[in-house]
Amino acid sequence: MAQFIYLASQSPRRRQLLEQLGVSYELLLPEPNEDAEALERVLKNEAPAAYVMRVTGLKLDAALARLKRLKLPAAPILCADTTVALGRRIFGKPEDDADAVSMLSALSGKAHKVLTAVAVQSPLGARHAGLCISQVNFADMTERQIQAYVATGEPLGKAGSYAVQGRAALYISRISGSYTGIMGLPLRECALLLTAAGLNI
Numbered sequence: 001m002a003q004f005i006y007l008a009s010q011s012p013r014r015r016q017l018l019e020q021l022g023v024s025y026e027l028l029l030p031e032p033n034e035d036a037e038a039l040e041r042v043l044k045n046e047a048p049a050a051y052v053m054r055v056t057g058l059k060l061d062a063a064l065a066r067l068k069r070l071k072l073p074a075a076p077i078l079c080a081d082t083t084v085a086l087g088r089r090i091f092g093k094p095e096d097d098a099d100a101v102s103m104l105s106a107l108s109g110k111a112h113k114v115l116t117a118v119a120v121q122s123p124l125g126a127r128h129a130g131l132c133i134s135q136v137n138f139a140d141m142t143e144r145q146i147q148a149y150v151a152t153g154e155p156l157g158k159a160g161s162y163a164v165q166g167r168a169a170l171y172i173s174r175i176s177g178s179y180t181g182i183m184g185l186p187l188r189e190c191a192l193l194l195t196a197a198g199l200n201i
C-alpha cells in the first residue's frame, strides 16, 4: 500500500488542504518547458462541468508523463482544477485587476456554482475522477467595495477572482456544498479517490 502521494499542483491552498487530511505528499510540479496555462483554455461552447473534468484529465496526463520522464518512484498522483460558473459562463483566474473587477461585478448579488474536479492516477494504472459542485451566493457589492477588494491582491490566482477563505467571506451570504471544494480541493471526495487508488487514509 502506498505511503505517500504526488500532488501535481502549484496551488498553496491544495497543499494546505491535503495537510488537513493528514496525507503525506511530494510535489510534482511542471518543469520550465511545460506550458501549464495552455491546458486551461476553454473550448468553444464547452459546458463548465465538461471543461473542469477535461482540464483535470490533461493536468494528470502531464503529471504522469513528468513522473515517467524523471523516473520517480511510483505512487498515486493527485490533480485538481477549480472553476467558477455563472450559468454557462466560465470564470477562471483573472488575467489582471481589470479582469477581476469585471468577474466580481458579474458575480455581485447573484448565486453561482464552483466546480472542482479531482483526478487520481493509481500506481497500478487505473484512473479515478470525481466532480464536486457547490453553490455560492454573493451579496451585492458596490463598485467601491469591488475596487477595494481587488486592491488587496487577493483575487489574483483564484478562480472567479475571490477566495472564500479570505476577505471575500465578507460578501458571501450563503454556501451550499463543500467548503473545501470551493477552496480548491474537496477533501471528502479526495479521501475516497485516494483510498480507491490504494492509499491508507
Ligand SMILES: Cc1cn([C@H]2C[C@H](O)[C@@H](COP(=O)(O)OP(=O)(O)OP(=O)(O)O)O2)c(=O)[nH]c1=O
Residues within 6 Å of the ligand: 008, 009, 010, 011, 012, 013, 014, 040, 059, 080, 081, 082, 083, 084, 093, 114, 157, 158, 159, 160, 162, 163, 164, 165, 182, 183, 184
Ligand atoms: C473559488 C476559489 C478558488 N480558489 C483557488 C484554488 C485554486 O488555486 C485556484 C483555481 O485555479 P486552478 O487552475 O484550479 O489551480 P492553480 O492554477 O492554482 O493550481 P494547479 O493547476 O497547479 O493545481 O483558485 C481559492 O483559493 N478560493 C476560492 O474561494
